[in-house]
Amino acid sequence: MAAHDPSPASLPLDDTGPWLVEVALPVPLRQTFTYKIPAGDINPAVVKRGLRVLVPFRSKLLYGITMSDAYQSADAYPRTRYLVSCDTRQIVIAEEVHHLLDWMVRYYRAPIGEAVKLALPPGVLNEKEIQFALSPNGKTFAESEAGGIVLAQLLGGPLTRKEWQLKAKTEIKLEDIRFWEDQGYLFIQSRDREKESIPHVTVVVVTEAGRAVDPTELGRAYKQIELLRWLRVRETHFARIPEIYAVFGSASPLLNQLEKKGFIERKRIPKYELLGDDAETTADAVHTLTEEQGAAFEEITAGLDLARFCSFLLFGVTGAGKTEIYLRAIQHCLENGRQALFLVPEIALTPLMHRRIRDRFGERLAILHSAVGMSQRSEAWANVLAGKVDVVLGARSGVFAPLPRLGLVIVDEEHDQSYKQNDGIRYHARDLALVRGKMAEAVVVLGSATPSLESWQNHRRGRHHLLTLTKRATKAKLPEVEILDMRGEFKAQRKRPLLSRRLQAAIGETLKSGNQVMILLNRRGYHNFLLCRKCGHVEMCSQCEVCLTFHRTDERLHCHYCNEIRPVPAACSSCAADGVALQFFGEGTQQIEAHIQELFPDYVVDRMDRDRLSAREAHQKILDKFESRQTDILVGTQMIAKGHDFPNVTLVGIVNADQGLRIPDFRSAETVFQLLTQVAGRSGRGKNPGRVVIQTYMPEHYCIRFAADHDFLAFLKKELTYREHLFYPPFAHMINIMVTHKDDQKAAQAIQWMAAQLNSVKQRADLVVLGPTKAAIGRIKGAWRYQIVLKSGDRASLHGFADQVVETCVARGLIERPAVTFDIDPYQFL
Numbered sequence: 001m002a003a004h005d006p007s008p009a010s011l012p013l014d015d016t017g018p019w020l021v022e023v024a025l026p027v028p029l030r031q032t033f034t035y036k037i038p039a040g041d042i043n044p045a046v047v048k049r050g051l052r053v054l055v056p057f058r059s060k061l062l063y064g065i066t067m068s069d070a071y072q073s074a075d076a077y078p079r080t081r082y083l084v085s086c087d088t089r090q091i092v093i094a095e096e097v098h099h100l101l102d103w104m105v106r107y108y109r110a111p112i113g114e115a116v117k118l119a120l121p122p123g124v125l126n127e128k129e130i131q132f133a134l135s136p137n138g139k140t141f142a143e144s145e146a147g148g149i150v151l152a153q154l155l156g157g158p159l160t161r162k163e164w165q166l167k168a169k170t171e172i173k174l175e176d177i178r179f180w181e182d183q184g185y186l187f188i189q190s191r192d193r194e195k196e197s198i199p200h201v202t203v204v205v206v207t208e209a210g211r212a213v214d215p216t217e218l219g220r221a222y223k224q225i226e227l228l229r230w231l232r233v234r235e236t237h238f239a240r241i242p243e244i245y246a247v248f249g250s251a252s253p254l255l256n257q258l259e260k261k262g263f264i265e266r267k268r269i270p271k272y273e274l275l276g277d278d279a280e281t282t283a284d285a286v287h288t289l290t291e292e293q294g295a296a297f298e299e300i301t302a303g304l305d306l307a308r309f310c311s312f313l314l315f316g317v318t319g320a321g322k323t324e325i326y327l328r329a330i331q332h333c334l335e336n337g338r339q340a341l342f343l344v345p346e347i348a349l350t351p352l353m354h355r356r357i358r359d360r361f362g363e364r365l366a367i368l369h370s371a372v373g374m375s376q377r378s379e380a381w382a383n384v385l386a387g388k389v390d391v392v393l394g395a396r397s398g399v400f401a402p403l404p405r406l407g408l409v410i411v412d413e414e415h416d417q418s419y420k421q422n423d424g425i426r427y428h429a430r431d432l433a434l435v436r437g438k439m440a441e442a443v444v445v446l447g448s449a450t451p452s453l454e455s456w457q458n459h460r461r462g463r464h465h466l467l468t469l470t471k472r473a474t475k476a477k478l479p480e481v482e483i484l485d486m487r488g489e490f491k492a493q494r495k496r497p498l499l500s501r502r503l504q505a506a507i508g509e510t511l512k513s514g515n516q517v518m519i520l521l522n523r524r525g526y527h528n529f530l531l532c533r534k535c536g537h538v539e540m541c542s543q544c545e546v547c548l549t550f551h552r553t554d555e556r557l558h559c560h561y562c563n564e565i566r567p568v569p570a571a572c573s574s575c576a577a578d579g580v581a582l583q584f585f586g587e588g589t590q591q592i593e594a595h596i597q598e599l600f601p602d603y604v605v606d607r608m609d610r611d612r613l614s615a616r617e618a619h620q621k622i623l624d625k626f627e628s629r630q631t632d633i634l635v636g637t638q639m640i641a642k643g644h645d646f647p648n649v650t651l652v653g654i655v656n657a658d659q660g661l662r663i664p665d666f667r668s669a670e671t672v673f674q675l676l677t678q679v680a681g682r683s684g685r686g687k688n689p690g691r692v693v694i695q696t697y698m699p700e701h702y703c704i705r706f707a708a709d710h711d712f713l714a715f716l717k718k719e720l721t722y723r724e725h726l727f728y729p730p731f732a733h734m735i736n737i738m739v740t741h742k743d744d745q746k747a748a749q750a751i752q753w754m755a756a757q758l759n760s761v762k763q764r765a766d767l768v769v770l771g772p773t774k775a776a777i778g779r780i781k782g783a784w785r786y787q788i789v790l791k792s793g794d795r796a797s798l799h800g801f802a803d804q805v806v807e808t809c810v811a812r813g814l815i816e817r818p819a820v821t822f823d824i825d826p827y828q829f830l
């Protein structure tokens, strides 16, 4: 080790104590951990905030992220352990992301290590993937006499520590690992265990040079010129090999020659990127903006040119052409030399949008997409980190993308509840987007046809500028909506029908006229529950307090919370009455699909819901087939409502529209209104006018009536009145404190103690304490669940009290910290 050459930049080792660094580890604790830097081996001057390190933690090795630069301190805890290694090649968490994480950790009371994980490419902190490999030097050494038996085990290939110990039949000490690493014998690497499960295809791409070259320079190589020209006029600048063969016959020599000249290259790309490229592309012409679009765009550009934080609420009816505004705003932002972040609720559900934005920004775009393989995601992240891209398209966690010159953040469908994370750190990506925008002095655009009440209220308080689009961009009209009272239908048909006669007829007419149909039923499965008609018992999950749903696909009962799967019992599990007494009730998407297929045997019916998520590309395939009109009727849950633009859909049917209204949640009317408006908005976007049939047992409910009238403002007015009156968000701030524990008693005790404490201070604190109650779903995955919901007009004091109560409860040993979850600004109360 004496050979270590201290570089001039290395900091002096004086007697003010050892060099230390703070590290965040992926453990559910709210602290960072201090480690010593082996200063003889790792130059403290290069240990900066945001690097990946490998450290010993308890009996394991863990990857973590440095949360500070190296510092010296004389009063380090004497048993502070040393870092094993530090990857100084690249800062993996950029400075601007640190600021956002700091804010998030404070606001959501989150463990820093878990927060850090959100901001990293997948697998970076995954300890299971750590393996040790010999360097060429190490190989020579291990083969030599001096190498010793332990190191020799690695001659057969890289091993994890566990595997290595097993082979060497001895414990391998961390000091030894560090020593070998320092000697340059050992690499620590991550084992990419994921197989390349994404199908890839080879495409031919025109290179920069190929785009720039004047084809006449190719002289008399007419065929080459022709092929190059053909590729260049294609929007995407690439083509698949079979397509080229189809046009040019045996093209192989041509391709080779062009490749040699550097005008084209062959590239493997994931197949999903081709989506519909083989089909005649719905050529995404750059439209001339409508008057309303133009006005909105001008205001946004004015904001961008000021290069200061400001936020817009872009409220535009379904089909108003919000996407076109986003794309132009991004363009403008890039022209100003800054970067843009584009958030959508779920990328897998919007392949079309995905394609449009890729066509526009090509290589400058990175897609942080959870539905693609890990290695691709890591590659996308790496490109962002390396500053190779200027536009990032991502879902929720895209808000953490490292973009140092961020100038614009777009949150599309800002009302969508999938922006709120409902486990782990319960952050809201829209809210973080605003925080991030503020930190970066960027413009934030929140867009929706049905803005959330929170955002609307923020506009009313002067925080967001409102931009309104009242008309569809294509001049298409909003669809005619008909509310169908199912109570009458019940009487007439003498049973509880799935589809009204009216909707059936409408489907028939639509199909006959050559158009497409979407049917929404926001519940998956076949039947909702299995009831014993003798004793009234409903078949429940053994781990959760929810009833099991029957799935036709495997003829079994499923729990939608923990995925327990059970065969259908032969007799009632409560009273043992035989199977005849057992009857299925309620309907789900599987049943509607089967029913419609039966009614319209000559047409193709497809279904999209969570159950079909298993195959990664399934959603895109389903949407693809629907877009290319291989499918006539698409049945699905709320997934089919999201932002799709299928011009041939002229009928949308909504089955059981009032279903969501029976959920005990103060937002249920808002959620249902949004869902109905969004799904209705899929109808009649093209040349032919659209219609919508809403089947409901609650036809006079205001949220259904206003949705049918496309009247967001009327809905808003009414809903805001209720919220204000009942003191709910956006007028009150909320926290949901939940205690979950395998031991029912323990959980109940802790929550009661907390409630008592809160009640004793509530006068002073303008605090409303709801509960304690057992959660509506009292047990999930075997853990009992109790909650207190707190409301207050004053956010700071609300958060302060909640903290205090929980901390003292933990300090008194009533419960351990991990058993308590804080849901700040909660969206789920079940």
Ligand SMILES: Nc1ncnc2c1ncn2[C@@H]1O[C@H](COP(=O)(O)OP(=O)(O)OP(=O)(O)O)[C@@H](O)[C@H]1O
Pocket (backbone or CB within 6 Å): 287, 288, 289, 290, 293, 316, 317, 318, 319, 320, 321, 322, 323, 324, 448, 449, 473, 474, 642, 643, 644, 645, 681
């Ligand atoms: N200026 C324009 N002229 C003509 N067509 C346009 C124009 N702008 C957008 N469009 C077209 O209008 C259709 C709807 O646009 P888009 O999907 O962006 O709507 P949206 O506002 O996002 O709607 P939703 O809220 O329903 O998702 C698209 O097919 C788009 O190509």
Ligand SMILES: [Zn+2]
Pocket (backbone or CB within 6 Å): 541, 542, 543, 544, 559, 560, 561, 562, 563, 564, 781
């Ligand atoms: Zn369950």
